[in-house]
Amino acid sequence: MPTHYQGSPREVLALDTFIKLTRAVDSLTARLHQHGSMGGLTLSQFGVLETLYHLGPMCQSQISSKLLLSTGNITLVIDNLEKRGLVQRQRDSQDRRYITVSLTEAGQALIAQVFPLHAAAIAEEISVLEPGEQEALGQLCRKLGRKENS
Amino acid sequence: MPTHYQGSPREVLALDTFIKLTRAVDSLTARLHQHGSMGGLTLSQFGVLETLYHLGPMCQSQISSKLLLSTGNITLVIDNLEKRGLVQRQRDSQDRRYITVSLTEAGQALIAQVFPLHAAAIAEEISVLEPGEQEALGQLCRKLGRKENS
């Protein structure tokens, strides 16, 4: 997938790197999805359940900033998880703007069953890289992804 | 963003690497989007126009495999680009299953104007990495993204 672009060598290298990066993530996630290790959950649903599973109950805005998704989006994802009985909402009685989201028993059971399978599938895919390469990749990604936080 | 997962060290490293990778891409694309260098186009619309711009007219299934998107999705994206007068469809008279998609003059003008801006924004973001780091990242991504192609 060459860049087909006449820019400065600096730009050509940067674009080429960007394309390789995004394509690697795209094809990796597509393969993981095909692998079917997510128990009928979408990626966002999985992300919400996994966050609650590992970090405990939290409000929607916290979930949205952890997953880098808009609050409107999280509202919908939680709606769908709630319809399936996997999470529950509870108004915070101290500050009634907040809604605390927590796993139901069914949600807890599902993510406890599915997470290890998905983690194993990810580890399998990533294992084409040696441990040293994985660390190097992590470092480079960390450098690329900075700037926000706070 | 630690993994919070009790698995083998091999799994923990792999998951940690995966999370860094996906988060880097997410925050990178979010920043590019905010930068507003895409001329009011969505990412997919930009991708289609850019593909036609650099590779010339092609049929929808070719576009979908280049962009790693489903054919149903491409149908919709092309619909929306067509409504805006940026691309045109033409049945192939040799084999009437194919539809050749090409840029209109307006589409050509738009992508010619917008692409360099977006490329510069990408180069700017990627430039937090030294050229050698960019090449290393590209190599690692290539190794991760293999398997498909055929």
Added chain:
DNA sequence: ATCAAATAGTTTGATATCAAAATAATACCG
């Protein structure tokens, strides 16, 4: 030639996703 398999594109139904506007509740400032 004929009919089955393959291929290109569309449609459908469900979910995702954002930005921006609207609601609701709390905090803060004078």
Added chain:
DNA sequence: CGGTATTATTTTGATATCAAACTATTTGAT
């Protein structure tokens, strides 16, 4: 206190995205 600013969530409208079912066309095999 009272009104303005801030924050959490929801809603709205547009677009994206997939899988699976469907249509149209061509290929291939007998």
